[in-house]
Amino acid sequence: MTATASSAATSEVQDDRPYLEVDDLRVQFKTEDGIVRAVDGISFKLERGRTLGIVGESGSGKSVTSLTVLGLHNMARTRVTGSVRVNGREIVGLDEEKVRRMRGRDMAMIFQDPLSALHPYYTIGRQIAEAYLVHHPGQKAKAKRRAIEMLDRVGIPQPQRRYDSYPHEFSGGMRQRAMIAMALVNDPSLLIADEPTTALDVTVQAQILDLLDDLQREFNSAIIMITHDLGVVSRVANDVMVMYGGHAIEFGSVDQVLTEPQHPYTWGLLQSVPSLRGNAEDDLDPIPGSPPSLINLPSGCAFHPRCAYRMIGGGPCDLEVPELLPTAQEGHVVACHLPENERRRIFAEEIKLGAE
Amino acid sequence: MSEQTFEPGSQAAPTAVAPRSSSPLLTVEGLAKHFPVKQGAFGTKALVRAVDGVDFSVDRGETLGLVGESGCGKTTTGRMVVKLLEATAGKIVFEGRDITRFNRSQMRALRHDLQIIFQDPYSSLNPRHTVGKIVAMPLQVNGINPPGGVKKRVQELLETVGLNPEHYNRYPHEFSGGQRQRIGIARALALRPKLIVADEPVSALDVSIQAQVINLLRDLQREFDLAFVFIAHDLAVVRHFCQRIGVMYLGKMVEIGDRHQIYEEPAHPYTRALLSAVPDVTKIGEKGRERIRLEGDVPTPLNPPSGCRFRTRCWKAQPKCAEVEPPLLQIGTGQQVACHFPETGPIA
Numbered sequence: 001m002t003a004t005a006s007s008a009a010t011s012e013v014q015d016d017r018p019y020l021e022v023d024d025l026r027v028q029f030k031t032e033d034g035i036v037r038a039v040d041g042i043s044f045k046l047e048r049g050r051t052l053g054i055v056g057e058s059g060s061g062k063s064v065t066s067l068t069v070l071g072l073h074n075m076a077r078t079r080v081t082g083s084v085r086v087n088g089r090e091i092v093g094l095d096e097e098k099v100r101r102m103r104g105r106d107m108a109m110i111f112q113d114p115l116s117a118l119h120p121y122y123t124i125g126r127q128i129a130e131a132y133l134v135h136h137p138g139q140k141a142k143a144k145r146r147a148i149e150m151l152d153r154v155g156i157p158q159p160q161r162r163y164d165s166y167p168h169e170f171s172g173g174m175r176q177r178a179m180i181a182m183a184l185v186n187d188p189s190l191l192i193a194d195e196p197t198t199a200l201d202v203t204v205q206a207q208i209l210d211l212l213d214d215l216q217r218e219f220n221s222a223i224i225m226i227t228h229d230l231g232v233v234s235r236v237a238n239d240v241m242v243m244y245g246g247h248a249i250e251f252g253s254v255d256q257v258l259t260e261p262q263h264p265y266t267w268g269l270l271q272s273v274p275s276l277r278g279n280a281e282d283d284l285d286p287i288p289g290s291p292p293s294l295i296n297l298p299s300g301c302a303f304h305p306r307c308a309y310r311m312i313g314g315g316p317c318d319l320e321v322p323e324l325l326p327t328a329q330e331g332h333v334v335a336c337h338l339p340e341n342e343r344r345r346i347f348a349e350e351i352k353l354g355a356e
Numbered sequence: 357m358s359e360q361t362f363e364p365g366s367q368a369a370p371t372a373v374a375p376r377s378s379s380p381l382l383t384v385e386g387l388a389k390h391f392p393v394k395q396g397a398f399g400t401k402a403l404v405r406a407v408d409g410v411d412f413s414v415d416r417g418e419t420l421g422l423v424g425e426s427g428c429g430k431t432t433t434g435r436m437v438v439k440l441l442e443a444t445a446g447k448i449v450f451e452g453r454d455i456t457r458f459n460r461s462q463m464r465a466l467r468h469d470l471q472i473i474f475q476d477p478y479s480s481l482n483p484r485h486t487v488g489k490i491v492a493m494p495l496q497v498n499g500i501n502p503p504g505g506v507k508k509r510v511q512e513l514l515e516t517v518g519l520n521p522e523h524y525n526r527y528p529h530e531f532s533g534g535q536r537q538r539i540g541i542a543r544a545l546a547l548r549p550k551l552i553v554a555d556e557p558v559s560a561l562d563v564s565i566q567a568q569v570i571n572l573l574r575d576l577q578r579e580f581d582l583a584f585v586f587i588a589h590d591l592a593v594v595r596h597f598c599q600r601i602g603v604m605y606l607g608k609m610v611e612i613g614d615r616h617q618i619y620e621e622p623a624h625p626y627t628r629a630l631l632s633a634v635p636d637v638t639k640i641g642e643k644g645r646e647r648i649r650l651e652g653d654v655p656t657p658l659n660p661p662s663g664c665r666f667r668t669r670c671w672k673a674q675p676k677c678a679e680v681e682p683p684l685l686q687i688g689t690g691q692q693v694a695c696h697f698p699e700t701g702p703i704a
């Protein structure tokens with residue numbers, strides 16, 4: 001499972017390059033307390049038909065990364081450098097009007113909180129139809145048909161009738177599905193889902209994840225799934241990027257990152273989640289301390305104050321920022337100063353995951 | 357209630373349930389909460405049956421988990437138990453005393469024994485009070501002067517929950533989410549309660565911090581022999597913390613049993629569906645595994661389905677399910693289940 005294995009790209013323009021290419025992306029915010037380095041040099045690629053999972057604790061820069069891909073960050077207090085290419089087109093620095101025309105069709109977003117995306121005073125159906133009209137001006141009748149069809153696709157019962165409902169008349173799960181219908185109405189080539197199921201029950205979550213699977217198969221979209229839930233990632237992602245303090249610290253296929261992880265932070269995440277299997281009487285294995293402030297990141301490896309394997313005394317852990325370097329496994333990259341054979345040994349001998 | 361015996365595995369002859377211990381710490385019988393609401397354009401009066409006849413008991417030092425989908429009545433149940441909400445019907449017995457209709461001053465004495473921890477570590481602490489003042493509040497309200505003084509006791513409590521006693525004079529906003537939850541726990545422990553109702557105490561926390569707080573609660577539970585009613589929607593967290601688990605659906609208890617019964621051999625179709633829906637990292641590579649797909653949403657508690665409330669989403673529903681409400685009865689494997697056609701055997 002490598003990042004380039006997809007046969008994708010049946011549509012429009014570019015055929016030989018990945019649909020999304022992010023290169024050395026940096027996003028900084030000026031705040032009263034200082035400069036927040038929310039994203040600090042992130043690079044990745046994503047092809048159509050594939051799903052990238054971005055995991056990390058709150059404040060690690062997941063949402064900022066995705067908002068930047070959507071071109072939502074060109075404001076006065078924000079500094080964006082590096083490159084984000086969607087279907088070959090550079091987003092960073094592109095003027096707002098042009099980005100707006102891409103949004104919805106070239107890339108679309110599902111948020112954690114559907115109420116932030118749905119207007120309370122307009123009917124659900126009208127909002128979905130409007131989203132269609134942005135890219136198909138004048139086709140009013142078609143827009144309504146399309147909206148009803150989408151409501152049906154996402155599993156809203158009696159879509160003709162529900163077209164005229166207001167957001168508050170829907171349950172949480174239905175609102176989430178309505179927002180997905182709105183995000184998908186123009187068959188977007190890239191869909192970014194930012195914690196789309198965090199607020200939902202597991203049963204509804206399962207429905208939504210199934211729905212995204214089906215839609216991806218149908219439209220061959222690229223999906224970025226942002227979540228702190230490793231279970232969700234294991235269920236939907238082809239590739240996984242683990243973020244810590246605004247950096248990507250591990251990237252690889254879902255099997256590489258979740259079953260043979262090489263970064264001590266990834267080990268920590270996997271060990272701290274309780275599982276439905278294994279001995280429930282055992283204590284959990286939490287990561288000590290708490291996630292860092294992005295205004296004043298620890299020196300060297302940002303994870304070093306919480307890392308049990310830091311090379312104390314002369315080691316580079318608190319001095320040099322580790323680079324994201326290739327491992328022996330193709331496509332698997334890790335940012336840690338420990339030598340690879342040492343990481344493999346530690347994982348094999350010391351790290352117990354929930355399954356055992 | 358008479359005691360009956362039955363063959364293990366004989367699903368056909370469920371029996372009425374005998375109490376598990378002679379004197380549980382907490383017993384809840386037929387507990388209900390109906391909220392009056394106005395509905396529709398004409399403001400017709402209606403009742404939200406948030407909790408609609410729930411029975412369970414908790415022994416000393418025992419941890420009971422309550423799980424179920426959003427809106428099924430977990431929080432409402434928890435708030436009735438600690439008497440933050442008045443029950444519409446039913447009985448709450450704590451240490452042999454019926455506290456259902458206790459008034460404020462009667463409750464004050466009970467506050468020693470009965471405490472609650474809330475979900476949101478941000479809004480549950482007064483931002484204008486120092487940590488010292490927040491944790492000392494229950495002591496002061498109850499006029500308690502511990503040996504060595506209030507400050508010493510508060511500093512001990514802060515240490516117990518893994519906070520620096522020097523933080524006594526700091527304010528909540530200076531702490532992270534996990535630390536704030538520890539402050540809430542220290543406050544709940546101040547009176548050395550026998551039972552703590554914890555409503556989603558770790559749901560708002562990051563995974564690494566969540567594990568820290570779960571371990572802390574487990575240590576405290578063992579050290580002080582605390583009983584818990586632990587409310588959470590994360591089934592893996594509940595499995596880790598709770599010895600017994602009650603599964604709720606639309607204001608009813610549909611299954612209650614020990615960890616093995618609920619997680620390995622669940623009998624209610626709804627319990628099976630819930631467990632099946634959990635994406636678990638350890639299931640990676642088992643993508644082809646059959647999952648139970650539940651259709652639709654939970655119906656509204658304004659107008660719950662007749663008979664079995666789960667029947668509108670249940671793949672096993674029969675005509676009987678719409679006509680007769682299944683009572684909560686003990687089955688061969690030992691747990692109590694409210695279903696006419698319970699499942700048998702371990703989960704796939």
Ligand SMILES: Nc1ncnc2c1ncn2[C@@H]1O[C@H](COP(=O)(O)OP(=O)(O)OP(=O)(O)O)[C@@H](O)[C@H]1O
Pocket residue numbers: 391392393404405406407424425426427428429430431432433589657
């Ligand atoms: N004050 C109230 N007035 C009317 N209805 C209410 C009130 N409080 C709760 N309800 C309703 O009662 C039902 C049970 O609510 P409760 O908060 O106990 O659910 P819960 O199981 O804790 O859900 P969650 O997992 O979302 O916290 C819901 O349908 C809710 O909308």
Ligand SMILES: Nc1ncnc2c1ncn2[C@@H]1O[C@H](COP(=O)(O)OP(=O)(O)O)[C@@H](O)[C@H]1O
Pocket residue numbers: 029030031036037038056057058059060061062063064065294
């Ligand atoms: N508009 C903003 N102004 C200042 N800081 C911000 C802004 N948006 C996000 N941040 C900060 O950037 C960091 C990363 O945020 P985010 O990407 O939202 O994290 P998460 O990984 O939880 O999605 C956080 O420290 C956050 O507080």
Ligand code: SF4
Pocket residue numbers: 263264265301302303304305307308309310311317322335336337338
């Ligand atoms: S670089 Fe050092 S501190 Fe960072 S994860 Fe690796 S061993 Fe730990």
Ligand code: SF4
Pocket residue numbers: 624625626664665666667668670671672673674677682694695696697698
């Ligand atoms: S009583 Fe009938 S509808 Fe209810 S859970 Fe059992 S089989 Fe399903």
Ligand SMILES: [Mg+2]
Pocket residue numbers: 059062063194
């Ligand atoms: Mg976020």
Ligand SMILES: [Mg+2]
Pocket residue numbers: 430431432
């Ligand atoms: Mg609740």
